[in-house]
Amino acid sequence: MxxxxxxxxxxxxxxxxxAGILIARIFNQLGYHLFQYYDYPSLVRGGHNFSIVxxxxxxxxxxxxxxxxxxxxxxxTIDRHEERLKEGGLLICDSVEVKSDVPKSIxxxxxxxxxxxxxxxxxxxxxxxxxFCKAAGINWDVLEIVLRKxxxxxxxxxxxxxxxxxxxxxxxxxxxxxxxxxxxxITGNEIxxxxxxRGDLDAYVAYPMTPSSxxxxxxxxxxxxxxxxxxxxxxxxxxxxxxxxFAYAGKMVATGTSGGGFCLMNEGFSLAGMAELPIVVVMAQxxxxxxxxxxxxxxSDLHFVMNAGQxxxxxxxxxxxxxEQTYFWAAFALKLAWEYQAQxxxxxxxxLGESAYNLDLDQVEVMAKADPALWSNEGSYNRYATSExxxxxxAFPPQKGQAIKVNSYAHLxxxxxxxxPVVVTKNQDKLLLKEKSLIAGLKKYPTVNVYGNAxxxxxxxxxxxxxxxxxxxxxxxxxxxxxxxxxxxxxxEKFQEAIKGAEKVISVENNSTGQLARLVQxxxxxxxxxILKYDGRPFSVEDxxxxxxxxxx
Amino acid sequence: xxxxxxATDAEITWCxxxxxxxxxxxxxxxxLELDEDGTLPLENVVLVSGIGCHAKIVDYIGAxxxxxxxGRTIPVAxxxxxxxxxxxxxxxxxxxxxxAEGLSHLIFAAKRNVDITTIIHDNRVYGLTTGxxxxxxxTGFKGKSTPDGLDVLPFNPLGLVFNxxxxxxxxxxxxxxxxxxxxxxxxxxxxxxxxxxxxxVCVTFFNMYSYYNQHVYRLEDHDPLDxxxxxxxxxxxxxNSESPIPLGIFYEEEAQTYGDNxxxxxxxxxxxxxxxxxxxxxxx
Numbered sequence: 001m002x003x004x005x006x007x008x009x010x011x012x013x014x015x016x017x018x019a020g021i022l023i024a025r026i027f028n029q030l031g032y033h034l035f036q037y038y039d040y041p042s043l044v045r046g047g048h049n050f051s052i053v054x055x056x057x058x059x060x061x062x063x064x065x066x067x068x069x070x071x072x073x074x075x076x077t078i079d080r081h082e083e084r085l086k087e088g089g090l091l092i093c094d095s096v097e098v099k100s101d102v103p104k105s106i107x108x109x110x111x112x113x114x115x116x117x118x119x120x121x122x123x124x125x126x127x128x129x130x131x132f133c134k135a136a137g138i139n140w141d142v143l144e145i146v147l148r149k150x151x152x153x154x155x156x157x158x159x160x161x162x163x164x165x166x167x168x169x170x171x172x173x174x175x176x177x178x179x180x181x182x183x184x185x186i187t188g189n190e191i192x193x194x195x196x197x198r199g200d201l202d203a204y205v206a207y208p209m210t211p212s213s214x215x216x217x218x219x220x221x222x223x224x225x226x227x228x229x230x231x232x233x234x235x236x237x238x239x240x241x242x243x244x245x246f247a248y249a250g251k252m253v254a255t256g257t258s259g260g261g262f263c264l265m266n267e268g269f270s271l272a273g274m275a276e277l278p279i280v281v282v283m284a285q286x287x288x289x290x291x292x293x294x295x296x297x298x299x300s301d302l303h304f305v306m307n308a309g310q311x312x313x314x315x316x317x318x319x320x321x322x323x324e325q326t327y328f329w330a331a332f333a334l335k336l337a338w339e340y341q342a343q344x345x346x347x348x349x350x351x352l353g354e355s356a357y358n359l360d361l362d363q364v365e366v367m368a369k370a371d372p373a374l375w376s377n378e379g380s381y382n383r384y385a386t387s388e389x390x391x392x393x394x395a396f397p398p399q400k401g402q403a404i405k406v407n408s409y410a411h412l413x414x415x416x417x418x419x420x421p422v423v424v425t426k427n428q429d430k431l432l433l434k435e436k437s438l439i440a441g442l443k444k445y446p447t448v449n450v451y452g453n454a455x456x457x458x459x460x461x462x463x464x465x466x467x468x469x470x471x472x473x474x475x476x477x478x479x480x481x482x483x484x485x486x487x488x489x490x491x492x493e494k495f496q497e498a499i500k501g502a503e504k505v506i507s508v509e510n511n512s513t514g515q516l517a518r519l520v521q522x523x524x525x526x527x528x529x530x531i532l533k534y535d536g537r538p539f540s541v542e543d544x545x546x547x548x549x550x551x552x553x
Numbered sequence: 554x555x556x557x558x559x560a561t562d563a564e565i566t567w568c569x570x571x572x573x574x575x576x577x578x579x580x581x582x583x584x585l586e587l588d589e590d591g592t593l594p595l596e597n598v599v600l601v602s603g604i605g606c607h608a609k610i611v612d613y614i615g616a617x618x619x620x621x622x623x624g625r626t627i628p629v630a631x632x633x634x635x636x637x638x639x640x641x642x643x644x645x646x647x648x649x650x651x652x653a654e655g656l657s658h659l660i661f662a663a664k665r666n667v668d669i670t671t672i673i674h675d676n677r678v679y680g681l682t683t684g685x686x687x688x689x690x691x692t693g694f695k696g697k698s699t700p701d702g703l704d705v706l707p708f709n710p711l712g713l714v715f716n717x718x719x720x721x722x723x724x725x726x727x728x729x730x731x732x733x734x735x736x737x738x739x740x741x742x743x744x745x746x747x748x749x750x751x752x753x754v755c756v757t758f759f760n761m762y763s764y765y766n767q768h769v770y771r772l773e774d775h776d777p778l779d780x781x782x783x784x785x786x787x788x789x790x791x792x793n794s795e796s797p798i799p800l801g802i803f804y805e806e807e808a809q810t811y812g813d814n815x816x817x818x819x820x821x822x823x824x825x826x827x828x829x830x831x832x833x834x835x836x837x
Contacts, residue, residue: 002570022678023587028837060757129768149835181837183833183835183837184833184834184835184837185836185837186833186836194829194832194833195828197825198825198826200825202636203635203636205632216757220831223818223833225823225828226825226828227817227818227821227822227823228637228725228818229635229815229818231635233628233631233661234657234658234661235657237625237628238625238628238631238657238658238661239628241621241625241628241632242628242629242630242631242632243623243632244619244632245629245630245631245632245633245634245635245636246632246635246636248599248619248629248630248632248633248636249599249633249636249637249640250636250637251636251637253636261691267622267625268622268625271625272577275619294573336665358831359836369829387820393648396637397596397597397599397617397637398594398596398639399596400559400594400638401596402596403561403616403618404617404618405611405617405618405620406618406619406620407620408604408620408621408622409620414561414562415618415622416561416562416563417563417609417614417620417621551701
């Protein structure tokens with residue numbers, strides 16, 4: 001077998017996400033490509049959490065509904081997911097907790113086993129994973145390598161628990177072995193953090209909000225390694241304003257939040273627009289309005305971020321769709337922010353941020369360092385000096401004999417306030433000119449991607465986290481898949497090129513109104529159908545496959 | 554260097570007799586003095602203002618500045634300080650700014666003891682929006698939004714900052730430049746969160762000159778290091794009742810400041826790409 005899907009389920013606090021990652025890392029050792037979808041409600045203990053790990057010979061970016069194995073710590077898991085188990089699939093479960101008439105199953109008295117081994121309760125997973133490895137024909141050595149790496153505490157006891165599962169299970173299939181581990185298995189949020197670091201991030205200021213908090217946590221964890229300043233202030237308003245303080249002082253900075261927090265950041269975002277302070281906001285979408293469905297996914301804030309904050313200034317909106325794009329564009333967002341003194345939204349979502357992927361850095365374009373326009377140290381400094389590009393050279397305090405003045409008000413070149421109609425017009429024209437320069441600058445970068453059959457007459461439109469599932473089905477069904485990564489200012493020329501000759505255009509989105517469809521229609525492109533999903537869950541491969549059959553027939 | 558040296562081309566648009574002039578005319582000589590004696594080079598100073606009459610002050614001083622938005626001076630100033638600890642950051646904020654729109658930031662800045670100075674132009678009325686009550690307006694205040702008179706008590710902002718952990722708590726008055734200069738200088742030199750509430754009179758919407766002149770006095774025989782004595786003096790006037798109004802430095806304390814832990818990051822040079830590769834190894 002060379003493609004597997006494995007579901008692990010239990011209560012919050014049972015280490016379900018970690019169990020999924022362990023399974024992913026085991027497959028990684030065998031040279032598979034990975035994707036993990038993690039589903040959890042908004043609570044700390046109890047409830048039902050599950051992970052679906054998909055391992056494949058080819059690069060993947062989506063999960064499957066139907067699974068080969070279910071690892072169930074509790075009854076809930078089998079009650080909810082039994083129908084996902086493929087014919088001949090195996091249930092591996094806690095024999096005390098779970099009663100089931102699934103034809104093929106193996107059970108273990110997990111509590112007893114961990115007690116006997118003197119292991120912590122959370123090690124129950126390890127027994128199931130041990131049994132799974134045996135059943136999938138994976139060598140014990142592989143499992144031991146991964147466990148030793150991933151479980152720093154009480155490893156011997158954990159190994160004992162795993163061994164018990166391994167020894168008692170029977171081999172059902174033989175997992176093919178490929179080469180060697182391709183690359184790290186890592187979540188989208190962690191990739192955002194590493195991408196920002198690659199882009200020379202100096203500081204990250206954020207208030208926790210699901211599903212963006214993973215970025216804050218990982219950067220806080222790396223602060224010492226990279227010598228960066230990570231600040232968690234009193235609220236999102238303070239977060240973006242502090243970030244702008246960092247930017248004024250010459251530090252490359254980002255903040256991150258979800259929709260509700262970004263509502264609070266809007267005034268600061270608009271301030272950045274007027275004062276021309278470079279800022280990157282990681283905006284991880286979750287279903288709204290308001291609190292919505294906090295730990296689930298959506299793509300419903302595209303038009304919100306494109307129009308965030310009062311007044312007319314350019315909101316550069318970038319929505320990466322896979323691991324490599326996320327790494328590249330997180331770094332690149334900082335570069336663009338500093339080169340164009342731009343206000344950038346890196347638009348992600350729960351599915352992108354909290355799923356785990358292989359990150360293959362060999363597939364990421366080489367990036368040059370940011371090259372912002374800096375003051376030449378000659379004459380007297382004017383923060384908003386006129387230039388051909390609309391971008392004024394920056395200087396940062398201290399500069400002897402100079403006053404570096406930024407302003408939220410309409411301002412003279414010096415940064416001093418004015419309400420003069422001629423200068424007010426000039427201020428606005430400067431921002432428009434800067435947008436033109438930005439659009440020109442973006443031309444040499446992959447702002448629109450095409451997957452599948454580039455000549456096909458039927459084209460799927462997608463953005464953000466749907467890239468994975470669309471690209472896979474585009475390949476399989478011979479469809480053209482067009483993914484704009486930069487959504488504002490819209491890369492119309494590249495999009496035109498990508499969509500040329502398509503006779504039927506279908507927009508696939510995780511929202512109820514077709515926000516990308518509306519965006520491209522507004523630019524004069526036609527969209528014939530939409531496939532919309534807005535239950536907070538990402539499309540699975542089967543799910544979209546079926547829906548596509550309906551509209552493409 | 555004369556105070557003219559700090560002037561800009563901007564036309565000053567405050568009302569004649571506005572208390573903001575006293576703040577402007579106090580801060581400029583203090584900054585020049587500190588620059589001249591080498592204590593604090595002017596280029597290391599960053600002024601931050603909010604929105605309102607007070608905020609125009611940064612247009613009138615030829616120094617680094619960040620003219621921010623209503624209520625948000627303190628987080629901007631905090632960001633600048635954390636980014637570059639060599640800078641001295643001074644916030645100018647109105648009472649509407651710091652005590653209404655941005656109150657949470659004030660309390661958190663005091664709690665963290667971030668090393669910035671905050672000067673409040675406390676005229677106890679919204680001036681630029683033409684006369685509404687603020688958090689320090691007295692009960693009964695008849696403003697445009699409370700024509701029948703305000704029916705709630707004001708804050709005592711000194712008490713708020715003191716109880717939140719501020720390590721420099723003081724009050725000045727716009728009629729009395731010498732004392733203002735003295736307080737500003739000490740506030741700027743204090744390492745930690747310095748708070749100056751300036752009773753700054755709005756001649757147009759809430760002219761308190763004669764009331765203040767009758768009630769203010771300068772703290773004497775006061776030990777700002779004595780927390781109990783400070784509390785007693787802070788509570789002497791509640792911004793509402795008729796009572797003597799003490800002016801001066803009420804409290805001063807040396808303590809660890811926010812961002813001290815970040816200092817270690819200012820010198821370290823890291824090969825980013827190599828470090829990322831090292832981290833990713835762990836994820837294989």
